[in-house]
Amino acid sequence: MGKEVNEVKEGYKETEIGVLPEDWEVVRLGKVFEEVDRRVNNVKNAASLPVLSLTKNNGIIPQTERFKKRIATDDLSNYKVVYKKELVYNPYVIWEGAIHILNRLEAGLVSPVYPVLSVNKKVADAYFFDFWLRTPSAIKAYSRYASGAVNRRRAIRKTDFKNIDAPLPPLHEQRKIAYVLSTIQRAIQLQDKVIAATRELKKSLMRHLFTYGPVPVDQIDRVPLKETEIGMVPEHWEVVRLREVADFTKKPRGLNYSGNIPFIPMELIPIGRVNIQKYIIKPSSEISSGVYCEQGDLLLAKITPSFENYKQGIISQIPKPFAFATTEVYPIKARKDFLEILYLFYYLLIPQVRQDIAGKMEGTTGRQRISKSVIQNYLIPIPPLSEQRQIARFLITVDKKIEAEEYRKSTLQSLFQTMLHLLMTGKVRVKDLEVKEDALRQ
Incomplete structure (x- = not known):
């Protein structure tokens, strides 16, 4: 006779709540x-x-x-x-x-x-x-x-x-199961602290970079500052309106793209992320109301339900040389001789800047909008291009560190869920695990 499909392997038994070890x-x-x-x-x-x-x-x-x-x-x-x-x-x-x-x-x-x-x-x-x-x-x-x-x-x-x-399970095994799960849980909590500390580092670094430029902390007293409409900045920086160094892109005349193209709806624009990695594919016939954007354009939301949901991101990972996005965003293209787009991206993430932009929105509370003229005329500090790129590189490095730590946390969370299932069903046994008695949280 063939092997039973539901045969319980040796050392286990069928119970009211599923298959468990015989000694449970x-x-x-x-x-x-x-x-x-x-x-x-x-x-x-x-x-x-x-x-x-x-x-x-x-x-x-x-x-x-x-x-x-x-x-x-x-x-x-x-x-x-x-x-x-x-x-x-x-x-x-x-x-x-x-x-x-x-x-x-x-x-x-x-x-x-x-x-x-x-x-x-x-x-x-x-x-x-x-x-x-x-x-x-x-x-x-x-x-x-x-x-x-x-x-x-x-x-x-x-x-x-x-x-x-x-x-x-037997009492000694219960304690060891709790010990293993607590160990993973503590590792997750430690990751939370590392992520929080790195985020605080980023905040401090942004304050430093956008006040003194990419100079070491022990050299800030050598950076001469000047008072401007937007506060203190290094003397050799300029303060300009955004429209002087960036263009607000439009669909080029005569563009006749057919077939399926990437489309980015509002809900897929990440909050405070550099890259937009998700999109949907739509037939070009359905994109009549979308806005045209190219690789490297910055997307700035024109509608903000709340300050916390203020969204902006950089398109950098789309499979075509151009895509379309929801009409609820402004695509901004840097004039490369004057502006590094990632520098602008990080500047617009400064909490005070976000709050200032949110304060300029018009309309009812539920559907407030920021007008194109407000964004075009928004004042921003402009260092030399080399400094803009340095500032962007520093902040990208910190962002990559945060992403790496968040990935470690998600990996630990997945491990916890897997081990929770395996240990609570006895599929993985820890009864013989050597653990010091004082570590079992008696």
Whole structure:
């Protein structure tokens, strides 16, 4: 007879929640967690504890960290006290991942509507379940049990939560699984810090370059400055209107392109990126309302829903010598004897410049536009071309560093998701992994 398609390999068994290692159990969450209900008015000195927020991605954090201030009511007497390694979840949005173990603080206060549960330390590791309770299979179980027609008002009953089935590896293996996942998680957090630090470096570098030019920091006192309409700039720089060094491109007369061509809609123009790498292919017959742009043109949005969504980018990776873009942008072409387009790109990314341009928009709040004349007459500092290119090169180097660090972060995030699945299903075993006892976060 042929081999069974669903045959379970040696050392594993079929369970209610899928194939698991033979030495793992399947238990209901009610066997792992027990609800505790401590109110502020019943716990000595509890009112002095920090008020906490339950977040989807950042766990349980101080409310002041999330909102920059405390937003809880003055009367905290009915708030619940939670201690480290205890579980808190929001029954109304639990399927969005609003379920975490408290691990950053020793104690705090949470909303009265949140159940607080302690873990049975004899059989379960709190940090193992902190990871498992946000796995796709757990989220699916919450959605299955949740009741209510309106998505944000659906709630999971406590009895249903306790009846959810979960895998239960031996306790020592739970701790090692949590250790591996925590190690990857810490690496992701470290990447966040590296990315944030590099972004701050870029901000400082931009302030320096657009004030003193491409000179070392210890030589800025040798750069004579002058006062201009746009502030202090080096004496040998000029201040000109953008139309004096750049052209606003139009579709050339007589251009008769047929077939399929690259088209760049508004939603594919990246925010603060140098390259537009995504586009769609459209028949030329459908591009009658598009604006013509060539490789190297800068696209400046004329519509800005909000300051944060202010968009601009450089077209540099299109498969044709020209493309068309949404009419909601101005294509700007540098006059190469006067302007390096990447210098202009970075200048327009300066927060004060973006804010200034956004402040010149006209129209209703929802559909404000920047007029072509405002952009054409916008004053910009113009160093010699060699300095413009140096400034652009410095900033491109930092941008590449940021992109490299972001790629490392995305790689780590993919690794985390892969390992989360493999470890929680026992497809990868770590029971024999050598880990120092004090590293297992007991």
